[in-house]
Amino acid sequence: MIEIKDLHKSYKVGKNSLHVLKGINFSVKEGELVSIMGSSGSGKSTLLNILGILDEADQGTYHLDGVPIKNLNEKIAANYRNKFLGFIFQSFNLINYKSAIDNVALPLIYQGMGRKDRMERSMAYLEKVGLADWAKHKPNELSGGQKQRVAIARALASDPKVLLADELTGALDTKTSYEIMDLIQGINDEGKTILVVTHEEDIAHMTKRIVNLKDGIIIDDSMNEQVKAIQNV
Template identity: 50%
Template sequence: MDDNIILMKDIYKSYKMGKQTLPVLNGISIKIKRGEFVAILGPSGSGKSTLMNIIGCIDVADSGEYILAGKNINSRNEDELAFIRNREIGFVFQKFNLLPKFTAVQNVELPLLLRGVKRTDAHERALKILEGVGLSDRANHKPIELSGGQQQRVSIARALIGEPDILLADEPTGNLDSKSSKEIIDLFIKLNNEGHTIILITHDLNVASKAKKVLHIMDGQIYS
């Protein structure tokens, strides 16, 4: 059995800007094994956000091959991509993206409710996940009542509840102070030690250095 959870080969992506074509990814090839903690490090404009969108099945490459958890992504339609995205990948964003009128536990249980899981089962699972990220005592607090670091923990719990193969984090410490940033990175290290595959997109060398492997992206190309 192939232990690569992500296999990309010769990925190209460009965008139309009026009459011009702007190349963004220029022949990217990467392999990420199941259970790895990988940081993709690059400055603004390097192509890392586009690469993240393709890894997360939010966007598709113009050419090249992408195999995610044994599935060939290139040939999938929008509905199939949405299904794969919702089942295989848990997303953690810089701005948390929590629903302000929902409590922490309500935010976390929502993905399971949308899948049709019974509310009592989703609630029980959400409480357990919140406990795992150190927030069992904040389950009934709304986002405005939580610190930035606590909100990001809720976001991580929400990403984990569907038991995805991959946790994909886009600048997850970008809105946090140094203390909260360290706590979030320590949580990612803990989750990785528990077996989760983590891909961290960042421009911060200090954050990237905590991963077990760092891939540098510059001008749409990867340098290990």
């Protein structure tokens, strides 16, 4: 599903160049639930931006569902993002003056879906995340956990190949974080490929595979020991 080879990325900082990603080799199979861990400055946000077709590497190759992601103009990049990817953010990124169902429906507008079909699909995904009764509520009427559930429903609505979750529990308390991760695990169990970027070890250990980044290099890439133990039973 995702294949990255020898990925490098640098940024200009004044007169100097900051080498952020230093030869990343990384692949994700369809249906995996993978966490990318690393402290601030490790390169995980840069890697996520490249995976999300929001930035481009200086060197190396990136294939998404067999499609080479390289030298794309913004229109094609936006089309690929809408076709292949669903995004979940720490800050939810909901539109405050729109209801939950209208927020979920947003990516479907860009797919050209008619209003009736958009509303039906959006309600189905709100039901999936347990928020059907809150469909008409605006974000300021929802808790943090409910907002993140709306964001997950929105990410799923366009049926993306891959979900990219950037610190999705970073603004939530521990109990709500675990509830959200239970939901993510359930979505993965249905076959969806999911990448979770996090700095929280307990959240990473709720995924099936953990990739550790440090100073722009993958220092460890291993199956979650809990998952491995279950598979060996």
